[in-house]
Amino acid sequence: MDKHLFQRQFRSDLTAQSKNTLAGSLWLLLEPVLVLIVYSLVFGFIFTARIAAEDERSFVVYLAVVLWPWFAFSQALQKSLNVLDENMSLLKKMVIDKHALVAARVCSVFALQIIAYSLVLLVLRLSTGELVFSHIWLVALSLLQLFIAALGLSYLLSALGVFIRDIKIAVPMLIMLLFFSAPIIWTMEMIPTAYRHYFYYNPLTHVAISIRDALLLGESSISSGWWWNWLLALLLFWFGWWVFTRLAPWFEEYA
Amino acid sequence: MQSLLLEANNLGKSYPADGHAVNRLRAMIKILLGRSQSLSNNSVAVLRDVNLRVHAGQSIGIIGENGAGKSTLLKLLSGVIKPTTGKLQCYGSIAALIELSAGFDMEASGIENIYLKTALMGLSRKQTRAHLDAIIEFADIDDALSQPVKTYSSGMVVRLGFAIVAIQKPQLLMTDEVLAVGDESFQRKCINWLDNYLGDGGTLLMVSHSTYQIKRLCQQTIWIHEHQVAMQGDSDKVIAAYLDWHAKKQSNTEQTVIRAINPHSYQVLSMRLLNAADAEVEQVESGGCLRIEITLSSPDGRKPAAGFGLIERGGLPVYGVASTEAPASGSQIDAHQWRFLVDIPQLQLLAANYIVRVHALDPEGIRVCDSMETKLAVRGSSLELGNCRIAHQWR
Numbered sequence: 001m002d003k004h005l006f007q008r009q010f011r012s013d014l015t016a017q018s019k020n021t022l023a024g025s026l027w028l029l030l031e032p033v034l035v036l037i038v039y040s041l042v043f044g045f046i047f048t049a050r051i052a053a054e055d056e057r058s059f060v061v062y063l064a065v066v067l068w069p070w071f072a073f074s075q076a077l078q079k080s081l082n083v084l085d086e087n088m089s090l091l092k093k094m095v096i097d098k099h100a101l102v103a104a105r106v107c108s109v110f111a112l113q114i115i116a117y118s119l120v121l122l123v124l125r126l127s128t129g130e131l132v133f134s135h136i137w138l139v140a141l142s143l144l145q146l147f148i149a150a151l152g153l154s155y156l157l158s159a160l161g162v163f164i165r166d167i168k169i170a171v172p173m174l175i176m177l178l179f180f181s182a183p184i185i186w187t188m189e190m191i192p193t194a195y196r197h198y199f200y201y202n203p204l205t206h207v208a209i210s211i212r213d214a215l216l217l218g219e220s221s222i223s224s225g226w227w228w229n230w231l232l233a234l235l236l237f238w239f240g241w242w243v244f245t246r247l248a249p250w251f252e253e254y255a
Numbered sequence: 256m257q258s259l260l261l262e263a264n265n266l267g268k269s270y271p272a273d274g275h276a277v278n279r280l281r282a283m284i285k286i287l288l289g290r291s292q293s294l295s296n297n298s299v300a301v302l303r304d305v306n307l308r309v310h311a312g313q314s315i316g317i318i319g320e321n322g323a324g325k326s327t328l329l330k331l332l333s334g335v336i337k338p339t340t341g342k343l344q345c346y347g348s349i350a351a352l353i354e355l356s357a358g359f360d361m362e363a364s365g366i367e368n369i370y371l372k373t374a375l376m377g378l379s380r381k382q383t384r385a386h387l388d389a390i391i392e393f394a395d396i397d398d399a400l401s402q403p404v405k406t407y408s409s410g411m412v413v414r415l416g417f418a419i420v421a422i423q424k425p426q427l428l429m430t431d432e433v434l435a436v437g438d439e440s441f442q443r444k445c446i447n448w449l450d451n452y453l454g455d456g457g458t459l460l461m462v463s464h465s466t467y468q469i470k471r472l473c474q475q476t477i478w479i480h481e482h483q484v485a486m487q488g489d490s491d492k493v494i495a496a497y498l499d500w501h502a503k504k505q506s507n508t509e510q511t512v513i514r515a516i517n518p519h520s521y522q523v524l525s526m527r528l529l530n531a532a533d534a535e536v537e538q539v540e541s542g543g544c545l546r547i548e549i550t551l552s553s554p555d556g557r558k559p560a561a562g563f564g565l566i567e568r569g570g571l572p573v574y575g576v577a578s579t580e581a582p583a584s585g586s587q588i589d590a591h592q593w594r595f596l597v598d599i600p601q602l603q604l605l606a607a608n609y610i611v612r613v614h615a616l617d618p619e620g621i622r623v624c625d626s627m628e629t630k631l632a633v634r635g636s637s638l639e640l641g642n643c644r645i646a647h648q649w650r
Contacts, residue, residue, distance in 0.1 A: 008374035012360070019362070093357035095334045096375055163283035165276065246287050249337040253270060254279055 002097035009104030014111065032068070032116035033123065039063055061130055064120050065215045066184050066208045069139075072113035073146045073204075074175045076106045080154035081161055081168055088255045098248045099241075102158055106151045114143065121215070132218035139214050142207050142226075145233050149203075152236030155244040162251050183208045203229050257311040258346070260427050260458055261332060265341035266305040268327055269298040298339070302327045303483050309427065311347070314459040316469030316490060318497055319479035325462045328479060329353060329429050332460065347458075350376070350425035352433045355416025356409075365400035365407070365415055372419050386422045393444075394418035413437045421448050428452065429460040434468060446472070466494045467607075471638065491636055501608075502538045502632045521559040521615040523627040524550040524592065528611060541606050541635030541644070547597040550588070551615045551625075558585055561595040562614035562623070565631075567607060573642050575612075579620035603644040606635040 018027040043059045083105045090096060125131045161167040179185075182204035188196055199205050206225035213221040271278060285293060302324040309315065319325045330336045331343065333351035358375045359368045369390055373383040391400065394414045399407060407415070414437060420428070434442050449472055453459060463469050469476055469490060476493040478486040480500075486493050529546040530536045539545050549561045561584075564575030578584045578595055585595045612628040 002377060004374040004377055004379055008371055012371075090358055090375075091335075093335060093353045094375060095351070160283070163279045243287065246289075247283065250282075250286055250291070252336050254274075254282065 001103065002100045005097055006100040006104050006107075009101055010108050010111075013105055013108035028112065028115060029119060032120050035067075036060070036064060036120055036123065039067070058128075061124055061128060061216065062187055062212065063185060064124055065131070066211055068113050068117035068120055069143055069146055069207065069211060070179065070182075070184050070204070072110045072117070072143070073150050074179065075113065076109040076147075076150040077153055077157065077171060077175060079109055080105045080158050081171055084158050084162055084251060085255065088252075091255070092252050098251065099155075099244065102154050102244070103151065106147070106154050110143075110147050110150070131215050133215075134218045135214035135220050138220050138222070139211050142211050142214075145226075145229055146207060148237050149229075149233035152233065152238070152240035155240030156236070157240075159240075159244040159247040159251075162247065163254055178202060178204055181205075183212075187212070200225060203232055257313075259308060260311050260345070260347040261307070261309040261349075262344045262346075263305055263307040263332065263341065264343075266302070266307070266328075266331055266338050266343055267300060267340035268302045268324075268331055268336065269300040269339045271298050292340070301482055302331065302479075305331075305341070305484055307332075307477070307487075309458060309460065311426065311458050312453075312456050313475060314453050314461070314473040316473035316476040317460065317462045317479060318464070318466065318469060318476060318494065319485075323479045324482045325479050326353070326431055328477075329431050329460065329462055333429050345427075347426035349427045349429065350420050350423055351429040351431075352417070352420055353429075353431050355420075355433055356412045357416075359404050359412065359416070361405040362403055364403055365394075365396065368404050368415065369419060372416070376419075376423065378423075389422050390415075390418045393421055393448075395441075395444075410437050410441065414441055417441075417445055421445075421452075424452065424455075424457065427458045427460065429462075431462045432464065434463065435465070466498065467640070470494060470636070495634075495636070498606075498632070498634065502634075520554065521617060521624040522552045523613055523615045523625045524552050526550070526611075526613045526627050526629060528629060528631060537630065538632040538634055539602055541604060541633050541637070542601050545599045545602045545631075547599075547611060547613065549595040549597070549613045551593045551595070552591055553593060554591065556590055557618045558587070558593055559618055559624075560616040560620035561585065561593075562616055562620075563597055564612045564614075565604065566610040566612060566628075567642050568609060568630075571642065573604065573609070577614070577616055577620050579616075602633065604633045605637065605639050605642055605644060606633050607642060608632050609642075 015025075018024055021027060023030060040058070040060045043063060080102050083101050084091070084098070087101055091098065121131060121133075125133070157167055157171055161171075181199060181202045183199065184204075188199070188209065191199065203225070206223055206229055209223070210221055210226055213219045271282060285291060305328060317325050317328060327336070329351065330353060331338050333349055333353065334343075334345070335351065335353065358372045360371055363371065366387075369387065370380055370383055373386070374380070378386075391397065394400075394417075396407075396411050396414055399411060404412065404415075413433060417433065417437070434445050437445065446468070449459065453472070459472065461469065461473060473490050475488065476490040477484055478493050478497050480486075486496055525548075527535055527548040528537065528539075529548060530539060531544040531546075533546070536545075547563055549563065551559050551561060553559050560577050560579050562575065562577035565573040567573055585593050588594050609631045610628050611631045612626055614623045615625040616623055
């Protein structure tokens with residue numbers, strides 16, 4: 001992969017959103033805090049959600065610890081879908097490494113969201129004192145898993161998207177399905193026991209559970225699903241890379 | 256023989272005939288299965304059967320009509336697009352100037368863009384920093400470098416783009432019509448740079464519509480015609496054949512007539528370009544003899560004034576004068592028709608395409624009442640620059 005191109009793209013993707021705004025890079029800190037406040041208002045006052053009657057914790061804590069990993073994963077997929085189109089005029093005029101474009105996009109999204117996530121965790125810890133950081137390594141491993149899967153999927157979907165336009169319409173819906181079928185804005189406890197097993201088919205369920213258990217309970221609940229996820233992530237990465245590499249020389253022609 | 260830099264065998268490129276979703280899916284599956292060679296079925300060829308060997312130190316021009324496939328050839332050779340058929344092998348560092356603005360971020364400043372573009376070409380920031388002063392000096396747009404590129408004129412973008420590539424000194428440089436945009440002084444600078452580059456053993460592949468530039472810079476020329484190589488060889492021969500073909504094509508198109516609306520005014524009835532033997536021509540040798548015959552009508556029987564002008568095809572006026580400078584000129588054919596002859600014994604125009612425009616003026620020679628024009632191709636091979644030969648002497 002072209003290191004210099006990657007660095008160039010990574011830098012410009014990082015600053016793309018806050019460029020020419022009044023707050024500039026302050027948005028990096030402002031955005032997650034504002035989002036957190038909005039969710040606190042909605043779930044803390046309007047729905048007054050509680051996990052269980054005896055649980056004093058606000059639902060916001062449950063939500064926040066998995067919401068930013070989800071942001072990282074879903075935005076990486078969504079934003080990398082268009083990265084080839086955005087740079088098509090470039091691809092048609094210069095010989096450049098297309099892999100670097102996708103990799104830079106996914107990495108920049110993860111970098112931004114992980115910074116935001118760290119900030120949110122810190123704010124929650126200081127304001128509620130509820131988070132346990134003893135198993136933070138498990139969170140890091142889960143994020144790595146998400147990252148590898150997101151990178152593989154981004155390679156796969158962005159390449160297929162050049163040939164099959166339907167991909168670009170279908171992916172946001174697929175992302176929504178993954179979102180609602182994983183315990184992100186709900187917890188497993190809210191689901192009747194008889195139906196719970198269906199939700200374990202969503203790989204993200206295992207990620208969400210292990211992150212929650214690590215940060216809220218200080219437990220490492222590594223299920224077999226979590227291990228299968230590793231296999232899935234690595235397979236996705238390999239397959240995505242392979243498809244992208246095969247199709248890349250023809251992008252210019254079919255775009 | 257110098258070392259081989261690039262070798263193309265039966266190179267061809269075709270694009271899918273229609274972009275229907277099902278065909279795209281089919282094509283994708285073929286590519287994934289590694290059967291991309293069968294993609295050329297059911298597609299439109301934009302380039303066929305190009306065989307080319309480029310050795311270090313060669314300079315090769317590529318000429319041809321619009322849409323003939325010149326740019327496609329350059330894109331194929333530079334690797335921007337993949338050939339559908341044939342084989343391409345490269346043995347050196349290649350830089351292609353397909354479009355100089357490619358890779359610029361319009362919102363970013365000139366300096367930032369130097370870093371952006373060099374990053375695209377595979378240079379680190381550190382390497383770029385080492386070249387920065389040289390790039391800035393070559394581009395020569397100091398005042399604008401801190402401004403966003405979107406505020407640049409197209410000429411300034413080209414200056415910056417060329418400067419960035421010029422500093423890298425690749426083994427093989429490909430340019431596509433890039434010299435046409437900059438102003439005269441920058442074009443000259445680029446040509447000087449290309450001269451030095453070639454003198455230092457650089458290799459050049461250049462697409463241009465300027466046969467002068469090609470003759471000036473390239474020993475060899477490839478003429479691409481209707482998606483195929485029509486001719487390949489010494490620049491002088493190929494360019495002469497190419498210009499002949501153009502002249503023939505033009506002779507098939509009729510005289511362009513610009514008619515005044517008022518039939519009661521002085522009008523141009525006809526014009527002819529003649530050679531020394533009084534035969535009608537569309538093409539003359541530079542330094543040869545040209546006679547312009549103008550027939551005018553005069554509704555009131557008074558002798559109108561005639562005028563003629565030579566205009567370079569690009570629109571640059573070269574010379575013009577009216578018959579009022581020689582009051583005795585012109586002869587009456589009948590009550591309402593007058594004929595004027597202009598003899599140019601040694602046409603001092605340099606080889607290029609021109610327009611000869613004649614005018615009917617009122618007898619006072621003040622008002623232009625009617626005009627007519629025709630194309631004139633001037634042939635010749637010389638290294639003089641410009642449109643017009645000026646009498647001069649070297650001492």
